[in-house]
Amino acid sequence: MSVDAREWGWEHSSSKGVARLVLLSIADRVPDEKCVAWASLASLVTRTNASRTAVRTALAALAESGELELLDYLDGPQRASVYRLPHAAAWLAKVAKATKDDPDAYVAPPTDSDPVPELDEEAETQLRRYGIWPKKGKDSDPSRRNLTGAESDPPRRNPPPRRAGIRTAGRTDSAPQNRSEPKVNRNSSSSGGAAAIPVDQWQIDTATQAWAHQHGHLDRLGEEGLLASDAKWRVHRANWQPRKVAAWAADWRSWIARERSPAPGRPNLYAVPGNGGTTGTGRMTRAEAHTAALLAALGEPTENGAAAQ
Structure with a gap:
């Protein structure tokens, strides 16, 4: 159903700029025809890549135009604001x-x-399956008295789950949205908590996978190339001091962004260091591997007299 809400946003909304991004971000979380969804201010800032001030201004503009309505008597997960289109x-x-x-x-x-x-x-009762419940003590809750929320809104990123983007009630921040999905980076939170871990304990989480796909690195390197680049990065960082999860993630992204796309039919000139200076697939030294690759590119014969392919 979020597809239909997004289609309305693209085709019929009169909003522009940041306001349009905010509207589409909320529409992306709509689970059914009632067009009700929750979103925290912090998640809208992250998804639109805009400042908190710009997002607040956009929310106010959408409310004034009538395209967005704050349901201040309802609460989403973690007391997130609930909106309707x-x-x-x-x-x-x-x-x-x-x-x-x-x-x-x-x-x-x-x-x-x-x-x-x-x-x-009945409709409000059905919203509970998406983690939206009637607010308790709304008179004492200042964060819902205006459309944009309070300055003390939690800075935690609140990514949408599959499809509708609304998590069910009773989940904790550290629990995976899919019960079959294993937890990653157990020694630290997904936002880079206080604990530091060595590189071999850091794992590629959902946000990092989404980044690689969104920026085209998965298509550019291919799945095998991405795994090879990850392995090479871990070898180069093996002797580094433990770091926070967020720091490892930032360093990994910077490494992947610099990786060159593999040329078809050309040997890998960037062997993973280690194992006495040999590559992962043979016993040649790095210098020998570079020489063989150069000869292969030129079509010259190798030491055994055969032409390199």
Whole structure:
């Protein structure tokens, strides 16, 4: 359902700039036709790559335009703000009604006069499956008195789970969203806690995998090339002092970004150090490997008299 909400945002929203990014970030977390989703200020800052001030201004502008509504009587996980996209909900209801009998029926573009479906008690009860519950003690909760939240909002990143992007209630910050998914970097939190770990204990987490895919390094290096680059990085960092998880992640990303794309049919000139100066696939020294690679590129015969391929 987040696909339909995003489509409305792309096709029919009048928002611009940071406000458009904020709207689409919230629409990406919409789980059903009610178009209700939660999002913390910190997560919106991270996802839009904008400043907190810019995000707050964007939220206020979206509220003024009527494209975003703060449901201040509801709480998301970790007391995150809960929002609704009323125009998107009206549009989805209009489409559902028009195509109920004829899936190919023409649906007129949305207008401001399209009625917004009400959130009844049953609908609010269904939201609990996404971790959205009625707020307790709302009069004593200053962080929900305005659309943009309080300055004390937690800086913790709140990444969306699969599909709707809303975590169920009762989960802790350190628990994996998928029960079959193993925890990584156990000695420190995902945000780089106080504990330092050696490089062999650091593992590529979900955020790092997403970074490699988003920036095209996975497509550029290929899965095998990425694994080889990771192995080479670990060898080069084997004698380094333990560091925090965030520091290892930043160093790993910097290393991968500098890795060159492998040329088709060309030997690897960058052998992993160690094992007495030999490569991972033979017993040649690094100098011999470089010479063999050069001869292979030139098509010259090697020491055994055969032409290098």
